Amino acid sequence: MNLLSDVLDFFLTAQSWTGDDGLLIRTVDHLALSLFATMVAVALALPPAVWLGHRRRGAFLAVALVNVGRAVPSFGIVALALPISLRLGLGLGFWPTFVALVALAMPPVFTNTYSGIREVDPAIVEAAAGMGMTDVQVLRTTELPLATPVIWTAVRVSTVQVIATATLGAVIGWGGLGRYLIDGFAQGNDVWVLAGGIMVAALALLADAAFTVAERWVLPRGLSSRDRSEVETVAV
Amino acid sequence: MNNLPKLSAVPPRSAMPDAMIRLEHVSKTFPGSAAPAVRDLSLEVPEGEIVVLVGPSGCGKTTTLKMINRIIEPTAGDIWVAGVNAIATEPHVLRRQIGYVIQQTGLFPHRTVAQNVATVPRLLGWDRPSIDDRVVELIELVGLEPEMADRYPAELSGGQQQRVGVARALAADPPVLLMDEPFGAVDPIIRARLQVELLGLQAQVRKTIVFVTHDIDEAIQLGDQVAILNVGGVLEQIGTPEDLLREPANEFVAEFLGTDRGLKRLSLIPVHALDLDPGPVVAPGASKQESLVVAERYEVDWVAVESGGELLGWLYLAELENGRVPAADLRPFRTRLAATATLKEALNAIVTSRAKAAAVFDDDRYLGMLTADRISDEITQ
Numbered sequence: 001m002n003l004l005s006d007v008l009d010f011f012l013t014a015q016s017w018t019g020d021d022g023l024l025i026r027t028v029d030h031l032a033l034s035l036f037a038t039m040v041a042v043a044l045a046l047p048p049a050v051w052l053g054h055r056r057r058g059a060f061l062a063v064a065l066v067n068v069g070r071a072v073p074s075f076g077i078v079a080l081a082l083p084i085s086l087r088l089g090l091g092l093g094f095w096p097t098f099v100a101l102v103a104l105a106m107p108p109v110f111t112n113t114y115s116g117i118r119e120v121d122p123a124i125v126e127a128a129a130g131m132g133m134t135d136v137q138v139l140r141t142t143e144l145p146l147a148t149p150v151i152w153t154a155v156r157v158s159t160v161q162v163i164a165t166a167t168l169g170a171v172i173g174w175g176g177l178g179r180y181l182i183d184g185f186a187q188g189n190d191v192w193v194l195a196g197g198i199m200v201a202a203l204a205l206l207a208d209a210a211f212t213v214a215e216r217w218v219l220p221r222g223l224s225s226r227d228r229s230e231v232e233t234v235a236v
Numbered sequence: 237m238n239n240l241p242k243l244s245a246v247p248p249r250s251a252m253p254d255a256m257i258r259l260e261h262v263s264k265t266f267p268g269s270a271a272p273a274v275r276d277l278s279l280e281v282p283e284g285e286i287v288v289l290v291g292p293s294g295c296g297k298t299t300t301l302k303m304i305n306r307i308i309e310p311t312a313g314d315i316w317v318a319g320v321n322a323i324a325t326e327p328h329v330l331r332r333q334i335g336y337v338i339q340q341t342g343l344f345p346h347r348t349v350a351q352n353v354a355t356v357p358r359l360l361g362w363d364r365p366s367i368d369d370r371v372v373e374l375i376e377l378v379g380l381e382p383e384m385a386d387r388y389p390a391e392l393s394g395g396q397q398q399r400v401g402v403a404r405a406l407a408a409d410p411p412v413l414l415m416d417e418p419f420g421a422v423d424p425i426i427r428a429r430l431q432v433e434l435l436g437l438q439a440q441v442r443k444t445i446v447f448v449t450h451d452i453d454e455a456i457q458l459g460d461q462v463a464i465l466n467v468g469g470v471l472e473q474i475g476t477p478e479d480l481l482r483e484p485a486n487e488f489v490a491e492f493l494g495t496d497r498g499l500k501r502l503s504l505i506p507v508h509a510l511d512l513d514p515g516p517v518v519a520p521g522a523s524k525q526e527s528l529v530v531a532e533r534y535e536v537d538w539v540a541v542e543s544g545g546e547l548l549g550w551l552y553l554a555e556l557e558n559g560r561v562p563a564a565d566l567r568p569f570r571t572r573l574a575a576t577a578t579l580k581e582a583l584n585a586i587v588t589s590r591a592k593a594a595a596v597f598d599d600d601r602y603l604g605m606l607t608a609d610r611i612s613d614e615i616t617q
Contacts, residue, residue, distance in 0.1 A: 127342025130307055131355050131404070132332030145346045220346035222388035 006191045007198070016195075021179070027199060030176035034163045034207075037098050041105030041162075042155055049110045053117025053147070054139050062114045069107030074165050077103045082172055093174030097166065104165055105158040109151075116150030117143050145220045152218055156211035163204045167196070177203070255316070256412060256444035257281040257304060262313030264299055264469070272311070273299045274469030281461075283411075286438060286445040287474075288459035290452055291492070296469030297448045301414050304446060305334045318411050332356055335405030335413040335443070339420045341397045343389040349375070349400050350385040356408040374403040377440070379433060395426040402434075406441065415447045419454070431457055452493060456481070456500055464489050478504050501615055502580035507573060507596055507606065510614055515593060515605025517542045520563035524556050538591055540605065541566055547595055547602040569595045575603055579614065582606050 010016050017023045052058035081096035090096075120143050128142040170178030180196025183189070259279040265272040274296040281287045289297040302308040304315060306327045315322040322330055343352050350371045357367045375385055378399040389397055398418060405413055419427040431454060438445065449455055455462045456477040463474040466488055473485040481501040484490035494500065516534040518527050520543050527539045531553055540550040541561055549566025571585040573594045585594035586608050596603040 121340070121342075123338060123340035123342045124344060126307060127336065127338060128344070129327075130305055130331055130334075130336035130338070130342070132328045132330075132359050134328045137359070142344060222346040222348070222390065 003190055003194065007194050010191050010195050021175075023195075023199065026175055026177050026179060027203065030163070030166055030178075030200075031203060033094070033098060033169065033174075033176060034101065034159065034166045037101035037166075038105050038155070038159045038162050040098075041102045041158065042109055044102070045106045045110035046113055046151075049113035050117055050139070050144065053114045054135075054143055056118055058114065059118075062111045065107040066111045069104070069111075072103075074100050074104050074168060075171075078168055078172060092172055093169060096172055097169035097174050100168065101162045101166060105162050108158050108161075109154045112154030113147065113151045116147030116154075119150075120146045146223070149219055149223065152211070152215065156208060159211065160204045160208050163207055164200060167200055255280040256283040256318055257446065258314075258316040259300070259304075260314040260316075262300070262303060262310050262315060264296070264303060264308060265311050271468060274303070274310075277313070277469055277471055279463060279471065279474070281444055281446055283444050284442045285460040286447055286458055287461045287463060288447045288449060288455040289463050289465060290449055290455040291465035291472075292467065293450065294467045295465040296467075297450075297465050298416055300465070300469060301416055301446055301448045304412075305331050305336060305414055332359055332408065333410045333412065335407075335410045337398075337401045337405045337413065337415040337418045339417040341389070341401045341421075343397055343400055343404070345389050348386050348388055349380070349392070352389065352400055353403045353407050355404055356410075360408055362408075370407060374406060377406070377437065378403045393426075394422045395430060398422060398430060399433075402437070406443075411444060413443045413445045415445060417448055417450070420449070420451075427454075434458065453500070456504065464492055498615055499580060499583075502583060502611065503578050505579045505614070506575070507577050507579060507582050508575040508603075510579075510606070510610070512596055512604025512606065513610065514542075515540060515595075515607075517547075517605070518561050519543060520548065520561055522561040524553075524558065524560070527553060527556060527561060534607075536591070536593075540569075540591075540595070542602060545601055547597075550591055567591075571595075572597050573606070574598070579611050583608065583611055586611075 011023075015022070019025075049062075052061065077100040078096050081099040082092070085091065085095045085099075117139075124142060124146070125138060128138045133141065166176055167178030167181055169176050170182040177196050177199045180192040180199070184192030184194075184196060257280070259277055262274060262277045262279075263272050264274040273294075277296075277300060279287075279300075289300055291297050299308055303310045304317065304322065306322060310323070317330065317334065320330075344355070353371045353374055354367050357370055362370070371385065372382065375382060380396060380399055380403070384392065384396070389400065392400065398421075401418065405415075419430050422430065435458065447455075447458060449458075459477055461474055462477050462480055464472045464480070466472050472492075473480060473489045478501065480489065481493060481497050481504070484493055484497070490497070516530045516536055516538065517540045518530055520541055531537060531539050537554070538550050538552045539561070541548040541563065543563065547569060548563060549568050551561075551566050567590075569589075569591075571589055571594055573582055573585050573596045575596055575598045577596075582594050582596075586592060586606065592607065594606045596606055
């Protein structure tokens with residue numbers, strides 16, 4: 001009981017939010033790194049996935065990437081990226097965390113985009129080509145819009161995962177909300193641990209909600225609600 | 237433009253100048269398959285006609301169709317569409333001049349009916365007002381309500397979707413239409429209606445149509461010519477439905493046409509194609525003797541009563557007693573056959589009538605009498 005009211009006190013104290021190590025700046029840092037990493041992951045994974053899906057090739061790669069995504073722990077990537085980052089003079093903290101998060105987000109985005117494009121009804125693709133669309137027109141006007149629900153879901157799931165995983169950065173000296181967890185554990189401060197956990201969870205849920213709200217504008221109209229809700233994702 | 241036909245692309249004038257589509261020794265062998273799907277197929281489709289490709293599964297009918305717009309690339313042979321060498325033309329350029337309708341409709345689910353129909357005009361770069369006008373025109377042409385223009389395909393019935401598919405194929409007014417089992421996925425009642433509508437539509441637009449089906453009845457109903465293909469893309473026979481039914485070239489064709497070939501022929505011949513005999517007809521007031529002579533000539537035991545081009549009814553000779561033929565209290569002809577009816581419908585009327593004859597009318601005017609014998613004579617001659 002005491003712990004909960006202490007946590008509440010922590011959130012209600014102005015000093016907890018301000019300053020260089022306050023909640024506000026750590027939340028902003030956390031969110032900024034997460035969104036940046038997700039965006040870079042999408043930028044890297046989307047084009048090859050779209051093209052391979054369109055060509056209906058590379059199923060092996062898609063499956064392999066999911067498995068790698070499932071098998072390799074993010075912490076392992078952080079550990080791997082750390083010495084490289086140090087050698088390159090990029091320092092502790094930000095860059096190794098960033099690399100780990102990009103690596104975390106890429107497989108689900110790649111795989112879902114690939115299968116989303118590949119699984120567009122072949123009759124529709126044939127009709128589009130049969131009408132006289134060029135290859136690029138088929139991709140742009142037909143395959144991409146019809147795969148949007150699947151791609152959108154993948155980006156959403158990746159973002160949530162990245163926000164949750166970005167706490168890892170604190171282990172190697174980066175800021176963000178992970179600091180409360182790491183420092184809390186180190187100093188036996190349960191209030192920090194719990195407060196940090198609550199903030200990360202809230203951020204992830206908010207991001208998820210934001211994606212759901214944005215769906216209305218992002219997804220093409222005309223796709224029945226069935227098409228939308230049955231969107232499956234292979235994200236871990 | 238790199239899609240202009242080369243000099244060699246001009247078809248030899250000696251070959252049927254009317255052929256809108258011509259396949260010359262076309263073959264297709266799919267990778268990894270030993271036997272060709274289509275073997276050395278030559279075929280001509282005259283301008284403005286419907287040619288139906290029909291045959292069992294594996295006969296290469298769909299493959300043949302898809303080679304015309306190069307969804308499938310032929311392994312060998314030449315294909316000419318509207319005088320242009322299809323093989324030497326960029327596929328997307330070729331396809332914009334060929335309407336394409338497929339069984340699963342292939343409508344774009346994320347686009348409205350109007351946007352679907354506008355697909356090819358937009359690809360061709362028409363201006364906005366022309367596209368809008370054309371869309372309205374086509375939606376009406378295929379018998380859809382104007383307010384459907386803003387709906388999405390998922391909000392339409394199967395039959396309506398297929399109409400949109402046809403409208404989309406016709407949008408840029410292509411000379412050629414390819415239809416791949418377009419009515420295969422709709423229920424029989426809607427299918428029958430769509431078939432009739434297609435013929436009505438064709439009477440207006442006069443496109444050159446290649447139509448693929450596995451349904452021989454559909455082929456007979458729709459085709460100006462029917463091409464019967466056998467497994468491996470072998471053309472067994474091509475001809476008008478009547479020619480095929482009258483003289484199937486071989487055992488395979490005969491079997492594919494079915495054991496009710498004679499009946500199928502009947503469904504192709506309209507009643508007015510026959511010289512109608514007036515039948516055993518007498519005027520009111522005719523004597524019993526007169527009636528007996530007329531009835532005997534037709535070997536029946538009844539006479540019909542006609543007055544001034546109007547058929548009043550009929551009666552058995554036995555009902556005549558000793559008097560004269562009356563003008564009232566006659567048995568009615570229940571089935572009044574229109575001159576535009578088919579012989580199949582006529583035969584149905586005959587076998588279900590007690591007089592074993594069907595009276596044929598042009599509106600109210602009596603044209604003559606048809607019997608089963610007369611029909612049999614017609615198709616065995």
